[in-house]
Amino acid sequence: MIIKDIKILDEDFKVREHMNVLVEDGKFQSITKGMPDPEGREVIDGSGKFMMPAFYNTHCHVPMTLLRGYGEGLPLQRWLQERIFPFEARFSPQYKYWGAKLGALELMKSGCVSITDMYFDLVDYGRALFEAGMKANLSNGIVSFDDSASYFEDRSYQDTINLMQWIRDNESENDGRIKADASVHSEYANREKALREVFEFAADEGLIVHAHVSETKSEHEECKSRHGLSPTAYFEKLGAFRSPVIAAHCVWLEEEDIDIMISNGAFMSHNPSSNLKLGSGIAPLKKYFDRGMNITIGTDGASSNNNLNMLEEVNLAAMLCRGQSMDANAISAADIIKAATRGGALAQGRIDCGLIKEGFRADFILFDMDREHLTPDYDTLANVLFSAQSSDICMTVCDGEIICKDGEALFIDEEETIAKAEESFKKVLESL
Ligand SMILES: [Zn+2]
Structure with missing residues (x-):
């Protein structure tokens, strides 16, 4: 054309x-x-x-569109224990497929063609994105609360292997659109052995590492009291930065963390809506930018945003940055747009995209x-x-x-998708 x-x-x-x-x-x-x-x-x-250029959303949990508005106003632990975990226990692969398709609609209508996404049942919901004509870097972020738990015996490992197999089986049709990343949910949701194993696996397989990093102040401080190191420094010690890294949130990075991110060429995913809505704080974007950190933008999931509108996220990133730094020219319009486009493409390892x-x-x-x-x-x-x-x-x-x-x-039946998403949500609720 x-x-x-x-x-x-x-x-x-x-x-x-x-x-x-x-x-x-x-x-x-x-x-x-x-x-x-x-x-x-x-x-x-x-x-x-x-x-x-289209937008590249670098932090999302796309099937969580079905958890939109579910558990509003609860503090984090009650929200997880009373709402999210019981829901997720009944959240079948087929429901995730419809959740992802619903998310694909929101994403493409707000100009996004590619997401870095962390959830589970990767092949099932990845298929929804693939059918929608989009691209995605998918990963299953391990959660391990047992010191002896091994990544290689965890379902997150098997899920990743299944996705890698699907990619090989569909190589020519896929043409690099769906990619597998390695992922750990976070420092606070894991033990050292599993973290080391994921980072080793990522380095061996040449995968990007995706993780939540210093999202809240308490998480950041608790990591320091547990390990004597910030989440970024702890991840560095365990070998995360041998691979390319996308660190989501990064609200509370300290000077040494910024140094680690920059010296390793890592990417931070700025998720301003989620950080504001959950009361986590505001990442100091101008400081990161002025120091030369790689900045990208992501929506996070619809359970904490509550939408997947990339244009809104980019707008908010620019507004907050100016308000926070009291500088009407803090990061130019071109540089913010570049972070959400070329920056995101590079973070996803898509070097021939974003321009x-x-x-x-x-x-x-x-x-x-x-x-x-x-x-x-x-x-x-x-x-x-x-x-x-x-x-x-x-x-x-x-x-x-x-x-x-x-x-x-053009490749999604919108009416069917909205109906199936609504029906999937109701079925999970009925089963609780
Ligand atoms: Zn997240």
């Missing part, structure tokens, strides 16, 4: 007007002022539209700029960051394939 005469965010995150973009074989073939030969190609009129660039995989979104709240379109990035709504996203494209157009998913 050719997107003709369109305003784009180029590979240097500069806005360029009147460009013609040729997408073929899943990639950006050419991005030029001149018009490519339209013969035999679909031509999309780009006037009044803005093309930018509108020739030869890159064509993951992009189109905004319809002919809207009252986007007029005048004087500063396009400010419009996207501070004025736009996800309903302004009129097209979401993953690997050159349109997966959502004018607010409708």
Whole structure:
């Protein structure tokens, strides 16, 4: 397809007007002022539209859409014990499939094509994302409260192995879209032996490590009293940083933690909605950015956000950063958008994604700029960051394939998905 005469965010995150973009074989073939030969190609009129890279959400628990609003207002331990754990014990793979499909709808409508996700029954719910036309880095974060528990005997290991097998079995069709990561839920939900084993497994298999890190102040401090080290330093001691790392939340990192993250090229996933809603605090984004840490953005799950709207998350990240640092120019609009796009793609190990660039995989979104709240379109990035709504996203494209157009998913039966999700939720409740 050719997107003709369109305003784009180029590979240097500069806005360029009147460009013609040729997408073929899943990639950006050419991005030029001149018009490519339209013969035999679909031509999309780009006037009044803005093309930018799609979002890469770097921390999510997508099947938890079905736990949206379930257990509001409870303190963490009661929320887990009385609500989440009993629900999850009855949360079948098939229900997770529908939860993930419901999440895929929200994600693609807010411009996201790829998620880093931690949950369980990876093949079952990964299939929902795959069918939706999306990409995902999936992992099952181990929880181990027994000193002698081995990762290699844990269901999280078997779940990961099953996913790796599925990826091998579907290699050509999958084409790198669904990937397996290694994952530990967190320091506080694990014992040392299992953590060491996961990190060793990740290093041996060349997998990314995904974990919750310093989400709350109490978790951070309790780790220090248990181990004499912060969660980041403890994970470093156990070998986590031999692999690429995505550390979710990072609200309470100290100077030495920042040093560890930077020296290892690790990525932090900023999850501002979840941190605010659960009263965890606000990650000092400007400090991390100024120090040179790799910043990415994630929604977290719908049980703590309560939606999966990446555009809203990016907006909130920018607003909070400015308010917190009392600086109207703390991290530019381009840099925040870059964190949510190219930054996320790199964190997911997708090096040929996240830029509108020739030869890159064509993951992009189109905004319809002919809207009252986007007029005048004087500063396009400010419009996207501070004025736009996800309903302004009129097209979401993953690997050159349109997966959502004018607010409708092309590979998901929306009516069926909403009905099945509602029904799955009710069935779990009835079984409790
Ligand atoms: Zn999380």
